[in-house]
Amino acid sequence: MYHNPSAISWKSEYAVRASVLKFHETLPYYGKTPLVKLPTELCERLKVGTILLKDESHRFGLPSYKILGASWGCICTVTRSLGIPQTALLSEIKQLVAVSKYTFYTATDGNWGRAVARMAGILGATARIYVPKIMVEATKQRIRQEGAEVIVVDGDYDMAVREAERAAIAQANGLLIEDTAWPGPLNLIVCPVGVGSLAQAVVAHYKSRDPLSTVMTVEPDTAACLKTSLENGQMTSIPTGNTTMCGMNCGTVSMTAWPFLRDGVDASITVTDDDSAKAQEMLKNLRISMGPCSAATLAALLSISGEEKEKLHLNCDSVVILLGTEGPRGEAFEMS
Numbered sequence: 001m002y003h004n005p006s007a008i009s010w011k012s013e014y015a016v017r018a019s020v021l022k023f024h025e026t027l028p029y030y031g032k033t034p035l036v037k038l039p040t041e042l043c044e045r046l047k048v049g050t051i052l053l054k055d056e057s058h059r060f061g062l063p064s065y066k067i068l069g070a071s072w073g074c075i076c077t078v079t080r081s082l083g084i085p086q087t088a089l090l091s092e093i094k095q096l097v098a099v100s101k102y103t104f105y106t107a108t109d110g111n112w113g114r115a116v117a118r119m120a121g122i123l124g125a126t127a128r129i130y131v132p133k134i135m136v137e138a139t140k141q142r143i144r145q146e147g148a149e150v151i152v153v154d155g156d157y158d159m160a161v162r163e164a165e166r167a168a169i170a171q172a173n174g175l176l177i178e179d180t181a182w183p184g185p186l187n188l189i190v191c192p193v194g195v196g197s198l199a200q201a202v203v204a205h206y207k208s209r210d211p212l213s214t215v216m217t218v219e220p221d222t223a224a225c226l227k228t229s230l231e232n233g234q235m236t237s238i239p240t241g242n243t244t245m246c247g248m249n250c251g252t253v254s255m256t257a258w259p260f261l262r263d264g265v266d267a268s269i270t271v272t273d274d275d276s277a278k279a280q281e282m283l284k285n286l287r288i289s290m291g292p293c294s295a296a297t298l299a300a301l302l303s304i305s306g307e308e309k310e311k312l313h314l315n316c317d318s319v320v321i322l323l324g325t326e327g328p329r330g331e332a333f334e335m336s
């Protein structure tokens with residue numbers, strides 16, 4: 001486990017913006033997602049007070065939290081381009097988008113692209129979603145089902161990011177929509193990391209309020225770009241392979257996320273596909289259906305030693321929040 005002892009007292013300047021919640025409330029199927037309390041036996045076994053799983057398997061009709069950031073990202077980008085306030089009504093924005101004929105460009109290794117494609121559909125824009133060569137057909141199909149065009153690049157996620165950006169710049173009415181997002185409460189928050197944008201929001205939020213919380217990130221052992229960067233003290237790109245935790249299969253930390261993560265992440269950990277699968281099974285036995293990225297958070301909590309828990313000030317009174325960022329996937333998603 002990578003540990004940063006000074007992160008416990010690092011303060012973020014972030015202030016919650018009420019306009020973001022207001023906007024989310026206007027979207028179809030808005031609703032709070034549940035915080036599920038895991039059984040006392042598990043808390044006793046792990047010597048913590050309470051474990052709460054934030055269940056993001058149903059968010060605005062999609063099986064992942066991603067639409068939260070994607071929807072707001074789309075609105076910010078579109079309203080900026082139109083020169084109108086972010087608070088404009090969805091119906092007004094739609095009318096202007098119809099005139100401007102925007103195309104949304106983004107890169108994804110799964111949920112994000114689907115969420116951006118869904119938002120393009122809601123706003124009446126078209127979407128071109130760039131995906132790594134390794135992506136399984138079922139994932140591509142789900143993005144296409146949102147009405148988007150899927151462009152497969154001859155390389156990994158990082159290449160998809162570069163190509164999406166290039167294509168967006170090359171087209172007059174192209175808009176590049178990038179990752180962002182997240183709210184919630186206390187103590188130890190375990191966050192899955194791909195490029196680290198979600199973790200950025202987690203750090204910015206939790207480190208801006210008292211009592212201070214600790215943040216632990218988890219990545220696949222085959223895509224540990226954040227842990228490697230933290231250990232090197234600088235952003236470090238790494239080659240990535242295959243993992244069941246697609247969504248977290250990224251080789252470069254987001255440049256905007258890095259300063260937050262470098263200073264505010266207390267602990268960074270990696271887990272294997274096998275660890276995630278075992279944790280997923282454990283949740284399934286508790287009748288909680290979660291995807292591999294979500295299960296990675298429980299796998300991370302299960303893997304830390306007593307000594308590591310002490311470093312993180314975890315004890316029998318601690319509340320642990322696992323960010324269950326996605327619901328279960330179909331067979332075809334399990335492994336490419």
Ligand SMILES: Cc1ncc(COP(=O)(O)O)c(C=O)c1O
Nearest residue numbers: 111194195196197198247325326
């Ligand atoms: C389900 C899920 N969890 C976690 C992540 C990681 O988010 P980030 O790339 O912001 O670190 C992703 C990213 O796509 C995801 O789809």
